[in-house]
Amino acid sequence: MKYDVLLPYFLKYVQINSRSDEHADRFPSTQRQVDFQRVIMADLAEIGVTDVHYNQKSAAVIADIPANVAEKVPTIGFIAHCDTADFESEHVKPQVHKNYDGHSKIQLGDSEFYLDPAVFPNLKNYEGQTIITASGDTLLGGDDKCGCSELMTFVKYLVDHPEVKHGRIRLAFTPDEEIGTGTQKFDVADFDADFAFTVDGEAPGKLDWGTFSAAEFTLDIQGVNVHPAVAKGQMVSAVKLGIAFQNGLPKDEDPEHTDGLEGFYHLLSFNGTVDNAHMEYIIRDFERDGLERRKQVVKDLVAKMNEEQGVKRLTLNMHDQYYNMADELKKHMEIIDLARQAYRDEGLTINEDPVRGGTDGSTLTFMGLPCPNLFAGEENMHGRYEYTVLESMEKAVDVLIRIAELNYQQNK
Ligand SMILES: [Zn+2]
Structure with missing residues (x-):
């Protein structure tokens, strides 16, 4: 396995219920998100990230990865959201289906539900790969536990591989994305990045910078x-x-x-x-x-x-x-080009179809933090048919590392 911590992080995180609640009148909307954020903070500490704090105003975990180069290059932020969507989220039992044959139906646990490639044709792209599903009763929570575990794996990699040269990197683990309120209180000044990416997208190659x-x-x-x-x-x-x-x-x-x-x-x-x-x-x-x-x-x-x-x-x-973040991002095309170059370097076919929705990045971009969205390997989000592919998540980590490297090489 390419990153040995990736799957363990993912399996651990999806089993922690961190669903948000659009009817709650508190922020963040649920205490269980804060409990999950505590787990993230402990895991960051274990990796060896020393500068981690919880920003009360934005209810976000903020972590700093110092530059390991002398030159001043732009500070990049990476953001994942901690909550999961409005679907049964208690007792998630992730199922790991190794070496998928690319055509069979996948039973969700021992339930009556199956992932059927006739219904979900994307499955056919993943022959020989490792598919992770829930057990039929719950969502999986890959949206956005994919992003959370990819960011953690990325950080672990940077800490373990000082030969990868990069500028300062900021991480945020935010609440309440699924109910649309999570980044309205985001503390852009405290985050202190020149630009950022949310890591909360679909299949490898998807790059979101146009929204409704x-x-x-x-x-x-x-x-x-x-x-x-x-x-x-x-x-x-x-x-x-x-x-x-x-x-x-x-x-x-x-x-x-x-x-x-x-x-x-x-x-x-x-x-x-x-x-x-x-x-x-x-x-x-x-x-x-x-x-x-x-x-x-x-x-x-x-x-x-x-x-x-x-x-x-x-x-x-x-x-x-x-508002459509493309209106703002068109003024910062070097950020899109950085992501495009990283995708190409990792052998991906780029898909920039606009999102028929919004992202946290839409809000952040108009708050002055340009913020396109990178793929995370999420499929069939927000329900029992949700799944992810381990190799897609590995690709996402590859891209994060590549973006950090390119940002240094192009700006030093
Ligand atoms: Zn999401």
């Missing part, structure tokens, strides 16, 4: 409820106004009818009665002006319906969530 721009809105609708017997001309149904609103949005511009570079409006929830209704939506678009145009469509529709009602029955609350 995003907004969300709620719509509260007030109806008029009177007895149906005498309703004529008086009753105004809030739920029917909600249906009319949804039907008034551009047809088929929703997640189930769009892909590639197309944006959408997405109705997340709709609760209501005749008396009142509440709707929650998100809006996504790769272009910033496309996002603005969609927001205007919503505002115009609300205004038109209120005008038709002759009284304000629809109340709109809208705000932006994050």
Whole structure:
């Protein structure tokens, strides 16, 4: 095995429940993330990393790997998130399937569930490799325990191999990525890196630096409820106004009818009665002006319906969530080129398809820390079919080391 600590770290970390909770009103959202971060801190100490602290403001573990060269080169940050997604996460029992034959179904533990290459064709890319799954009852948590264990393995490698010349490196292990709040309080000044990479991506070769721009809105609708017997001309149904609103949005511009570079409006929830209704939506678009145009469509529709009602029955609350980091990163293409060069040097085919979502890096980039996302080897994230491939994780570590080396060689 190429890095003998990688698999042990991974198997240990996925068995620690560190799920976040979007309904909690504390930060970080769950204590179990902090407990997992303590394990990370102990493991860093064991490797021999002496400068490690817990930043209270960002609820993140921050570690420093000092430069082993005299020249001043840019400080690189690497970031992984400690929480796992909203799916059963207690008693994860990782299953290691060595030397996969590239075509068979893989049973998840002794459950009724299988990873079937007919359903998940990426499996066919991993003939002869080691597939790691959960046991059918839980997620695996490779998102982002892959990134966490890769960062630890990377650090161990640098400590054990002083011949690898590198500048100063900063690591962060952050909370609450899955609920979208983890990096809003990130202490960019304390992290003190010139640029960074999140290590939280899919198959080898994937390099994410384009994301959606995003907004969300709620719509509260007030109806008029009177007895149906005498309703004529008086009753105004809030739920029917909600249906009319949804039907008034551009047809088929929703997640189930769009892909590639197309944006959408997405109705997340709709609760209501005749008396009142509440709707929650998100809006996504790769272009910033496309996002603005969609927001205007919503505002115009609300205004038109209120005008038709002759009284304000629809109340709109809208705000932006994050923006396409490509808009910022285009000003820092040397960072993307550094990652591209490392991928090429490691023999990878680069895949830069934009992410139909956001990343922690989107938030960080607009906070002044340019932050594309590197692959970590995650597959089928957020559910029982989640798996990862040991060789993909090894490649991710190769890339981290290569990025550190190249950053020194190109900037010394
Ligand atoms: Zn993730």
